[in-house]
Amino acid sequence: MGTLYPNNQAFHEAKLDFPEPAIKQTEAIPAGNYVHTAILPPKGWAPLALGELWKFRELLFFLTWRDIKVRYKQTALGAAWAILQPVLTMIVFSIVFGGLAKLPSEGFPYPIFTFTALLPWQLFAFALTESSNSLVGSQNLVSKVYFPRLVMPFSSVLAGVVDFAIAFVVLMGMMAFYGIHLTSSLLLLPVFLLMALASALAVGLWLSALNVKYRDIRYVVPFLTQFWMYATPIAYSSSLIPEKWRWLYSLNPMTGVVEGFRLAILGKSSLDVLSLSISASVVVVLLIGGLFYFKRMESGFADII
Amino acid sequence: MSDVAIRVEHLGKQYRLGGPQVRYATFRDTLVNAASVPLGWLKGERRPQKNTFWALDDVSFEVKHGEAVGIIGRNGAGKSTLLKILSRITSPTRGRVDIYGRVGSLLEVGTGFHPELTGRENIFLNGAILGMTRREIMRKFDEIVAFAEIEKFLDTAVKFYSSGMYVRLAFAVAAHLEPEILVVDEVLAVGDAEFQKKSLGKMGDVAKEGRTVFFVSHNLTAIQTLCFRSILLMNGTIAEEGETNKVVTKYLILNHANKLEPINSRKDRSGDGKLRFTGCEIISENNQITQTGKKVIFKIYYHISQDSVPLRNVAFSISINTFTGNHVLVFFTEETRKNIPFIFKDGSIECIVPEFPIAGGTYGINLYSAVNGILADYILDASTIVVDDSSYFPDGGSKHPDHPLYITKHIWSIENQK
Numbered sequence: 038m039g040t041l042y043p044n045n046q047a048f049h050e051a052k053l054d055f056p057e058p059a060i061k062q063t064e065a066i067p068a069g070n071y072v073h074t075a076i077l078p079p080k081g082w083a084p085l086a087l088g089e090l091w092k093f094r095e096l097l098f099f100l101t102w103r104d105i106k107v108r109y110k111q112t113a114l115g116a117a118w119a120i121l122q123p124v125l126t127m128i129v130f131s132i133v134f135g136g137l138a139k140l141p142s143e144g145f146p147y148p149i150f151t152f153t154a155l156l157p158w159q160l161f162a163f164a165l166t167e168s169s170n171s172l173v174g175s176q177n178l179v180s181k182v183y184f185p186r187l188v189m190p191f192s193s194v195l196a197g198v199v200d201f202a203i204a205f206v207v208l209m210g211m212m213a214f215y216g217i218h219l220t221s222s223l224l225l226l227p228v229f230l231l232m233a234l235a236s237a238l239a240v241g242l243w244l245s246a247l248n249v250k251y252r253d254i255r256y257v258v259p260f261l262t263q264f265w266m267y268a269t270p271i272a273y274s275s276s277l278i279p280e281k282w283r284w285l286y287s288l289n290p291m292t293g294v295v296e297g298f299r300l301a302i303l304g305k306s307s308l309d310v311l312s313l314s315i316s317a318s319v320v321v322v323l324l325i326g327g328l329f330y331f332k333r334m335e336s337g338f339a340d341i342i
Numbered sequence: 343m344s345d346v347a348i349r350v351e352h353l354g355k356q357y358r359l360g361g362p363q364v365r366y367a368t369f370r371d372t373l374v375n376a377a378s379v380p381l382g383w384l385k386g387e388r389r390p391q392k393n394t395f396w397a398l399d400d401v402s403f404e405v406k407h408g409e410a411v412g413i414i415g416r417n418g419a420g421k422s423t424l425l426k427i428l429s430r431i432t433s434p435t436r437g438r439v440d441i442y443g444r445v446g447s448l449l450e451v452g453t454g455f456h457p458e459l460t461g462r463e464n465i466f467l468n469g470a471i472l473g474m475t476r477r478e479i480m481r482k483f484d485e486i487v488a489f490a491e492i493e494k495f496l497d498t499a500v501k502f503y504s505s506g507m508y509v510r511l512a513f514a515v516a517a518h519l520e521p522e523i524l525v526v527d528e529v530l531a532v533g534d535a536e537f538q539k540k541s542l543g544k545m546g547d548v549a550k551e552g553r554t555v556f557f558v559s560h561n562l563t564a565i566q567t568l569c570f571r572s573i574l575l576m577n578g579t580i581a582e583e584g585e586t587n588k589v590v591t592k593y594l595i596l597n598h599a600n601k602l603e604p605i606n607s608r609k610d611r612s613g614d615g616k617l618r619f620t621g622c623e624i625i626s627e628n629n630q631i632t633q634t635g636k637k638v639i640f641k642i643y644y645h646i647s648q649d650s651v652p653l654r655n656v657a658f659s660i661s662i663n664t665f666t667g668n669h670v671l672v673f674f675t676e677e678t679r680k681n682i683p684f685i686f687k688d689g690s691i692e693c694i695v696p697e698f699p700i701a702g703g704t705y706g707i708n709l710y711s712a713v714n715g716i717l718a719d720y721i722l723d724a725s726t727i728v729v730d731d732s733s734y735f736p737d738g739g740s741k742h743p744d745h746p747l748y749i750t751k752h753i754w755s756i757e758n759q760k
Contacts (some may be wrong), residue, residue, distance in 0.1 A: 071347075071407075071442035071522065078384040079433050099470040103456055103463075110458040181453045182471055336433040339426065340357070 067104060079336040089185045092245040097188050097195075104196035119200040120207055123159050127152045134272040143274050145303055146215050153302050154271040155304055156294045157233040162262045164234065167193035168241025169258050172338060173248050180339045187331065188275070190241045192232055201230075208302070220304035229297035236290040236320050242327030246334040249342050270295055276307035284298055287312035290320040345436040346443055347523050347554040348405040348428065354436035355423050355578075356397040367406035375721035388744065397423040399578040400437070405556060407443070407522075410549040412569035413558040414593050419575040421558045424525065425449060428524050443554065446473055446521030452512030457501035459510055461492055464500055468515045471660045480531055482518045490546075512538060517544045523554040542567065562590055562665065587745075594665045594704055605709075607722050616650045617685070619643065619709050634731035634749050638698045640673070642709060650713075653685040657711040661691055662700065662727065668748040670700060670747055701749045 090097070109115045127148055134140045135147030142150035168190035172179055175189060212219070248254035269291040270277075278286045286292055293316025296308035363367045363758040388432055396421045405411050428439065429447030439524055454471040455464050465486055469479040479486075485593045487743060490511040492503075500508055526545065541566055549555045559565050565586060572581040572589040574596075587752070606620050621643035626632045640660050646653055661675040673693050675681045706723040734749050 072444055074430075074441040074445070076427060076430060076434065076439035076441070078435055078437075095476055096470045096473075099467050102458065103467055106463070107456055107458050175454075177450075178454050178471065180431065181450045183447065184471070184473075339432040 041087070064211050069301075072131075079333075081333065082329060083332050085332055086185070087187075087328075090187050090191070091183050093188055096184055097192050100188060100192035101195045104192060105199050116203065118231070119203040122200075123152065123155045123204045124157075124207065126155055127185075130155075130272050140273045141277070141297070143276070143305060143307070147216070149211055149215055149217060149303070150274075150299075151272060152211060153299050154269075156204055156208060157229065157294050157298045158200060158269060158271050158291065158311075159204065159267060160230075160239045161233050161294070162266070163200065164197040164237035165240050165244070165262060166258055167196065167247055168237065169244030169254060171241070172265060172342065173246045173252070173255070176342050179342050186327075186335045186338055187242075190238060190245045190331075194238045197237070198234075203322040212302075217303065219302070222301050222304050224299040224301075225297065229294055229301055232290070232297065232317065232320060233294045235324055236294060237292075239320060239323035239327045242324070242331045246331045249334065249338050265291065274307055275312070283309075283312055284315060287315040288319055290316045290323070292316055293320075298314075345405045345406050346404055346440075347409070348556065349369045350404070350428075350437070351402050351439070352437035353398055353401040353424075353427065353434050353439060354396055355432070356394050356396050357437040358394055365481075389459075393579055396435075396578050398434075399686075401575075401578070401580055402437075403580065403583060405554060406441065407554055408552045409571060410555040410557065410569045412565035412572035412589075413575060414558070414562070414565060414572055414589060415575035415581075418577075420578040423578075424557075424575070425525055425527050425556075441523065443522030444473075444521040445523045445525060447525035447527075448472070448516045448519070449527045451516050455500060455508070455512060459500055460499055461487075461496045461503070462489075464511070465515055467481060468512065469518075472516060472519055473521070474519060476555055477493045478520070488520050489517065489540075506537075513537075517541065517548075521553070524548060524558065525556045527558045527594070529742045530561065533715045562593075566590060586612075591704070600606055605721065606723055606726070611712070611719055611721045613717040614713075615718065616647050616653055616713045616716075617656065617711050617718040618645045618647075619711070619719050619721060619724060620645050620688075621690075622707060622709060624725070626688060626726055632698060632727055632729045634699070634701055634729055634734045635697050635751075638727075640693045640695070641690055641705075642693075643688075644711070644719075645688045646685055651686055653718075654683065654686050655714045656682040656718075657710075657712045658682070658691055658693075659708075661708045661710070663706045663708060664747070665704070665706060668747075670705065698729070699748050699750055700729055701746050702729050703745070704728050 109118060112118065114121065129149045131148045135142065135151070140147075171189040171193040172186065178184075179189075181187065244254050244258065268286075268289050275283070275286065275292060275296055293308070293313045296306045299306035299314065300308050401420075401424065413421050413424065421480065423432070425447065426449070427434050428441070429445060429449065431447075431449070454468055456467065460532065465483065466476070466479055470476070474482075487496060490507075490513070492507055492511055495503065495507065500511070503511070545555070545557070545564075545568055555568065557565065557568055569586050571584065572586040573580055574589045574593050576596065581596065582589050605622060611618075619642060623641040623643070624632060625639040625641060627636050632638050642658065642660065657674070657676045659672060659676070661672040661674075662670045664670060673695070705727050707725045707727055708720070708722050709724045710720045711718045731749055
């Protein structure tokens with residue numbers, strides 16, 4: 038009879054019952070139009086491709102939501118911090134600058150005068166700090182997942198708006214207490230709010246991209262915000278600045294923002310059109326420059342972070 | 343060519359030496375550089391060429407829609423760099439990649455998980471990070487929760503999760519990605535054995551659904567199960583490409599060539615060193631390659647440390663393993679009650695196997711020795727044995743596709759049922 042194995046036809050047929058050893062090539066998904074993506078070496082200055090940011094708007098939303106949600110987790114006072122921070126600063130300023138130094142406050146009670154300025158300032162300072170740290174603080178995300186990196190500084194800036202809204206309610210309470218009425222100039226507020234956010238984002242873009250490469254930035258930021266605060270008319274009015282230096286002073290975009298806030302909320306401020314346009318132009322230049330710089334550095338982030 | 347999912351052409355990626363780890367350049371360095379470079383240039387010096395290396399060099403291949411392709415290679419072969427370029431995390435230095443279809447990449451599970459958020463919140467956050475839309479996540483939410491087996495803890499912050507739960511949840515979210523092209527790195531190596539099996543099954547389903555899968559793993563068995571075709575990367579270039587079994591074999595052989603350092607100089611060993619293996623010889627009949635079913639002699643040479651002479655009650659073991667880590671066969675003097683009562687000087691010991699039962703292939707040999715119950719020397723993959731079984735069945739019949747580990751004599755008989 039000879040060996041039955043394996044020259045036997047039955048063996049070859051029986052083989053069909055064995056499980057397949059590996060997944061062989063299977064039918065492709067029958068969809069005709071695949072999205073085409075080309076991956077090429079970076080070439081210097083790239084177009085901004087802000088449309089991509091729009092495509093990732095849900096991620097932007099979730100990251101902002103996460104930042105807000107996590108902010109006051111495991112703190113005893115929770116969201117009360119959003120009130121305490123500006124209020125305590127206001128009290129200190131009112132005592133030191135309003136009470137002791139007797140700085141003029143454009144005819145308003147000093148606490149109101151300074152709190153109106155502290156609102157956009159704290160939003161700016163917070164957004165700036167958070168966004169400049171946004172990439173380095175999420176190394177894991179940057180080195181493991183693809184998304185337009187712009188999402189990170191954007192979401193950090195947006196997350197600051199919640200604190201701002203809470204502090205705004207406090208301001209409204211104070212206005213009622215002091216009996217100051219809102220005027221129709223309040224309609225300008227969104228413009229200045231946007232300008233504050235744009236300023237923070239503009240500086241945040243530069244600093245976050247630089248921070249990836251130079252960790253010096255994290256030491257620079259606290260000083261920067263501190264100096265910047267004194268260069269901004271928060272504790273004092275910009276009318277104290279001599280007329281001939283006003284243009285130089287207005288190069289600080291926050292000058293326009295803070296005086297703008299006073300105009301919108303108190304209905305009166307020493308803001309003039311020239312200063313405002315200088316401040317606004319600086320914001321635009323910084324922002325566009327920041328976007329391009331960020332975009333240029335973006336392709337290398339994952340390699341050096 | 344509409345059926346191409348990924349086309350890679352002459353892809354190269356250069357890193358500075360020390361690579362991504364060289365991190366914190368400081369402002370000062372840059373300022374000093376900026377100041378000194380033009381100066382030197384004026385003096386006619388060239389900018390010093392920094393030490394660089396190519397993590398990937400001139401890599402080209404294509405993957406078709408519906409194909410599952412494995413990437414094999416040792417650490418540093420360029421696998422991760424390739425995946426990072428394909429998933430657009432980092433950009434290439436040279437060449438180009440064209441991708442047709444939406445890519446989902448999984449280089450890690452649980453990226454972006456926040457410890458303070460609950461399981462439910464993290465599912466949404468992680469899903470969004472991996473590129474799922476909110477609608478998609480809501481649709482698969484129950485499935486994800488069931489897969490992760492965390493129903494009861496859905497509203498607990500994940501920082502209170504056990505590491506097992508954490509990993510299960512992370513993988514569950516990732517496993518429910520539904521891109522047209524899935525790029526996966528090593529993520530199956532999470533959780534306990536049972537969960538790994540479940541994950542591997544899930545990956546298999548993905549491949550079976552006809553999606554394109556690009557899969558990197560150190561687990562060769564996983565690659566063999568999932569991928570029909572594979573690519574072997576070595577030092578940034580493609581060393582072999584084709585059917586997975588062929589590529590895996592090539593990898594094992596190449597990998598091994600590096601490992602065949604003389605046993606004497608091997609550093610990766612454990613034990614107190616009272617006895618040290620110095621050599622391992624495999625003696626086959628007629629000095630040919632080892633044949634299944636024929637006699638094989640393993641001859642192990644050793645050196646003993648003189649200050650502990652005589653060594654008493656010395657146990658030896660020779661074990662044979664597949665490179666995917668399965669123990670196949672062990673010869674152990676403890677089991678056969680053949681421990682050596684006394685050893686006074688250097689020498690050798692032989693283990694004779696009259697009929698070697700293992701099927702054709704390349705296997706690793708681990709050597710072990712203990713003196714009076716205390717580990718003296720232990721070397722993993724001290725040597726290799728190449729076995730040939732082509733002449734075991736003399737009639738030259740065709741091979742069974744399942745690559746068994748053993749072959750033994752057997753007899754078929756048939757009874758005709760009336």
